[in-house]
Amino acid sequence: MSSKLIETAPGRVPVVGLLNRSGQLMDERLFSDLRAAGYPELRPGHACVFGNIGRGGSRLTDIAERAQITKQAVGEVASELERIGYLERIPDPTDKRAKILRLTKRGQEAQDAGYAIIQRVERELAEAYGVDFVNALRAALEDYTALGVGHAVGRHAA
Amino acid sequence: MSSKLIETAPGRVPVVGLLNRSGQLMDERLFSDLRAAGYPELRPGHACVFGNIGRGGSRLTDIAERAQITKQAVGEVASELERIGYLERIPDPTDKRAKILRLTKRGQEAQDAGYAIIQRVERELAEAYGVDFVNALRAALEDYTALGVGHAVGRHAA
DNA sequence: GAAGCCTTGTAAGGCTGCCTGACGAACTGG
DNA sequence: CCAGTTCGTCAGGCAGCCTTACAAGGCTTC
Numbered sequence: 001m002s003s004k005l006i007e008t009a010p011g012r013v014p015v016v017g018l019l020n021r022s023g024q025l026m027d028e029r030l031f032s033d034l035r036a037a038g039y040p041e042l043r044p045g046h047a048c049v050f051g052n053i054g055r056g057g058s059r060l061t062d063i064a065e066r067a068q069i070t071k072q073a074v075g076e077v078a079s080e081l082e083r084i085g086y087l088e089r090i091p092d093p094t095d096k097r098a099k100i101l102r103l104t105k106r107g108q109e110a111q112d113a114g115y116a117i118i119q120r121v122e123r124e125l126a127e128a129y130g131v132d133f134v135n136a137l138r139a140a141l142e143d144y145t146a147l148g149v150g151h152a153v154g155r156h157a158a
Numbered sequence: 159m160s161s162k163l164i165e166t167a168p169g170r171v172p173v174v175g176l177l178n179r180s181g182q183l184m185d186e187r188l189f190s191d192l193r194a195a196g197y198p199e200l201r202p203g204h205a206c207v208f209g210n211i212g213r214g215g216s217r218l219t220d221i222a223e224r225a226q227i228t229k230q231a232v233g234e235v236a237s238e239l240e241r242i243g244y245l246e247r248i249p250d251p252t253d254k255r256a257k258i259l260r261l262t263k264r265g266q267e268a269q270d271a272g273y274a275i276i277q278r279v280e281r282e283l284a285e286a287y288g289v290d291f292v293n294a295l296r297a298a299l300e301d302y303t304a305l306g307v308g309h310a311v312g313r314h315a316a
Numbered sequence: 317g318a319a320g321c322c323t324t325g326t327a328a329g330g331c332t333g334c335c336t337g338a339c340g341a342a343c344t345g346g
Numbered sequence: 347c348c349a350g351t352t353c354g355t356c357a358g359g360c361a362g363c364c365t366t367a368c369a370a371g372g373c374t375t376c
Contacts, residue, residue, distance in 0.1 A: 014276045015283065015292070016184040017209060018299035023177035025303060030174060045362060051175060061324065071325065073363055097324040097371045118172045125173065129298045134173070137295065140287045141176035145183060203333055218354065231334055233355065255342045255353040 026121060033117045039110045041084050049077050049087065049101070050111050057102030059092065086110060184279060191275045197268045199242050207235050207245065207259070208269050215260030217250065244268060 027044050034042050048067040052058070064074040078101055081087035086107035092098035103111060126134045185202050192200050206225040210216070222232040236259050239245035244265035250256035261269060284292045 013300055015280055015296055016188060016276060018303060019177055019181035021303045022299045023181050026174040122173055133294060136291060138173055141180045142171055145176060145179045
């Protein structure tokens with residue numbers, strides 16, 4: 001979405017648009033800070049890997065499933081992260097088809113930096129809107145997204 | 159973003175990821191319902207017009223500015239909406255360069271249907287999480303996005 | 317242990333949703 | 347009337363995702 005000023009009723013800006021825009025703003029903040037912290041090559045598209053890879057590495061398939069995108073999409077991101085030195089593909093000893101994606105040292109540093117920025121941003125949110133509100137927000141959105149993935153809030157109509 | 163399960167601290171799923179995912183889910187819900195309501199051609203990309211066009215029509219430039227995207231992007235969407243009968247371009251009598259984009263009858267019906275769906279979704283949110291919470295959410299996000307657009311929460315670093 | 321089916325990752329190609337650059341036509345101020 | 351600006355468009359490009367198709371390897375069953 002991209003709605004900004006339109007109101008469905010007096011004083012009511014659609015929550016959809018607000019969610020999307022604020023998410024986008026926070027993304028920009030995150031990657032802007034990440035650039036400033038010395039990771040200028042990282043783009044939002046890389047987040048599906050950084051956000052869904054396990055400590056000791058994960059299979060591409062697992063990352064794809066957690067990120068809810070296709071294996072091909074993850075594979076492309078992984079190849080680029082590999083190319084720029086953030087990730088390595090090591091063969092899975094237990095399955096010769098599979099490769100384990102694992103962050104390199106630089107990759108882990110970037111991930112840590114990302115989480116540090118996220119925590120800073122969330123502290124700012126807590127200062128601005130109250131800790132309780134932010135916690136309630138997180139809880140509500142966790143619930144909503146969990147519902148959406150699982151037994152449907154209203155999608156899955158197609 | 160696309161984070162789903164990762165936590166920055168025990169029990170803390172990043173708000174960024176939650177915002178983005180819930181926005182996406184609500185988008186899907188919206189356009190799924192819109193399809194079901196008889197507007198199958200409408201895609202999320204069209205929202206920048208539907209969400210930022212005035213009652214009597216608006217100039218492409220104004221829509222672009224409100225949606226915070228380029229005129230070219232809006233122009234493309236407008237052309238498609240025109241082609242499928244949701245929009246018309248009428249010459250601006252006060253400026254021969256400009257054209258006023260105005261929803262056709264069908265376009266307005268679609269817009270109304272969209273807002274009806276949004277209201278329904280928000281009613282559901284209010285039932286699930288409480289009216290007060292939804293209002294607080296809207297207020298906070300309005301504030302956050304307004305800050306982001308105007309005097310910067312943290313972006314504009316690039 | 318071979319046949320048939322499922323999974324893992326990849327290759328190829330396509331679409332959407334944006335962007336930048338360049339432009340002609342029209343408006344505006346001096 | 348001329349310079350500079352603004353309106354919309356054309357052309358081209360790129361990111362981020364998808365679908366289809368496939369080879370290589372694993373799993374089951376007899």
